[in-house]
Amino acid sequence: MTDARNLPSRDLSEKRLKQRHAAEARFKLYGQLAIVIALGFLVVLLARVVQQGYTVFWTHSITTSVYLDPARIDRADLEGNNFDYLAAQNLLKRLKVQDDALGLASGEAMDLVSRDLGYRILGAIKDDPKVIGTTLTFTVPVKANADLYYKGEIERSTPETDRKLSNRQLDWLDRLEAEGLVRSHFNSDFFTNSDSTEPEQAGVLGAVVGSALMLLVAAFIAVPVGVLAAVWLEEFAPRGRLSGFIEVNINNLAAVPSIVYGLLGLVLFINWLGFPRSAPLTGGLVLALMSLPTIIIATRAALKAVPPSIREAALGMGASRTQTVFHHVLPQAAPGVMTGIILSLAHALGETAPLLMIGMVAFTPGLPESLASAASVLPVQVFIWENAAEAAFHERTAGAIIVLLVFMILMNATAVILRRRFEKRW
Template sequence: MTETRDAMTATRLDRLRGGLKRRYAREARFRLYGILAIGVAVAFLALLLGRIIDQGHTAFYAHDVSVPVYLDPAEIDPAYPQGTNFEQMVAQQQLASRGLEGDAAGPLAAEMRGLFSSELKFEIARRVAEDPSLIGQTVTFDVPVSDEADLYFKDEISIDTPPEQRRLTNQQIGWLDQLEDDGNVRAHFNSRLFTSGDSTEPELAGVLGAVIGSALMLMVTAFLALPIGVAAAVYLEEFAPRNRLSALIEVNINNLAAVPSIVYGLLGLALFINWMHLPRSSPLVGGLVLALMALPTIIIATRSSLKAVPPSIREAALAMGASRTQTVFQHVLPLALPGVMTGAIISLAHALGETAPLLLIGMVSFIPGIASSITEPTGALPSLIYIWENASERSFHERTAAAIMVLLTFMIVMNAAAILLRRHFERRW
């Protein structure tokens, strides 16, 4: 009998050990799967960022060329220097310096002009207008090279690149090599990328107009969405009666948070532009559309933060004689503020990266200027990225990646601010 019991006990122990072993094995596999999932996510993120950085880092430097120009008094009107064809003048002099002056008005002149940016003629005209005494002298100007020449100096194209994949001719490449051998080419940080607006010429294009447009839109969005969203959340969570109407409102708010952003763009087009006749492509309309899109997220985040405040805070305030309004605005809301701020910043960061609503309200148009008010036409970083990526010039593609890096930097800063604010003000219960 004892032997039978011992055998049964041993069998049970073997089963328990076997069950524990299988359970530990499942837990180990689960941890392994989790590590693999994190590894795959990090790998894809590194691949994405690496591809963007690899494509866009060349946009942060550019090349200038030093061009000596004889400012011929016979061709320049001191009263109106802008009327002089300085591009042709430079091309003729460059060809003459190479013994090709006989083709000063032919195809070689066009090829020579193609080495320099159009900024050349504006720079010469500006200098002559500021100092007419330069006329009759030989002055050296430092001007940007054309976009294709810039790609050549960045080793993006070469003499071995098939002719159908480059706009530079072999003759132009030979001239560029000669300029570089003479020490007339200089690489420098491309400050124009951050100090200029959009342009049809890649070497002159910058993100400043889009950055200012995005900032103005976020200002309008924050001014409208934050007070309305927080007020709506406070009312629904603290004051609204629990009935079918409030339940219906809550369900619809949750549904609105999942509505595709392009639907908000259609709403903004119909409501703010076609019906209210607000200026198209303006930060005002863009901010209104993004505010509508951000409102549900802000309301949901604020309600979650209010729910996280312990009921004892409310009970203690009411027990001390505070009214319900005083309890909410003097005790509950300040304690929920870290979560409210975090949700608001994350919602604004999400709105910053939206593209579809902006395209529908006209921000896909080419706008070279820089807006100074919320009613002027402007671009935004997402729409600028869309425009540049669809441009035919290859130089715009590197600037597309650079603009993506600028946009990602804005979003990382905003998300980091949300995390820091939450950690600084958060209180654990």
């Protein structure tokens, strides 16, 4: 203070200090803002998906009695009978509605009950032809539009012409519900059925099984190949131009757009090697190719993180290099390796574009019988349903997304748990 020469510099440093504090506060704020934005997007995404998709988890079924009139059933050609029409007429009778000459009312009644009913009647007769002439009771899902009405997504206030259901149909649905014939319940069909042209019968089981098979193929190939490649590159390969070249290329491959892998799969596996289109085997191979660079990079990073003192200890004990790697280094790196594998496979699980290239977009109503038979997978199922015209498929799209997200969360949680457990052990 007395020293005049010190004053300006002290002022300066105080000013500078203030600036530094301000900068610190500012960057902290930026960071928090970034987190808020990221979380915000995530919340909006999840909320939207759940809000659109949660309705898929319950559905409505109708219990209806059908008199199997012997006069109306052609025993010689059972498959040729229109049992849906028969059932619709029964339903109208129950509702005490007189059908018109053209059968329009029956037609509209048919649109309320799942086509499954016809197959169920046919099945019952095939099982035991003696049921003809008796009255059977069936519980089947209502048609998707009726389901949407019960869920409040089709509203009476909408003008009749803009609605999928006529006023008459709505009246009938109300009466059926009032009579206690319609029951709301958990939509187990969504988890036990595969894709279908009828939204009320479409489920994700086929896609889940397809995804699982495909992931199995991908893991079976990509994990051993990727891990061993990484071990060789990291622990055995001579450091030189060649290994540098390989390293650069692996890093580049990890950045190649997935659709290019799809194209590669199409040319290599389907066109040249004659693998079946649309099959989990082919899809798994493509995903294995796609996951390989990521697995190699993650494994190498995990191996690199193992302290060299462990290698020295093992080598100093007279362990061979292979023993050093497989007894000490790889087990040490295992949590990191497994995290890398699971994350890259979770990524593969959600991959759509390359699978479209190899024809997995085909409509596949059943479960895949083998690795080589046609199958659907979850992300492609989402894609297919999203493109469907019926409104009822849209809730299924969101439902399938929820199922996919649940699988992702499960896989990521597994990665976390594995990492925790293995790190805790020592």
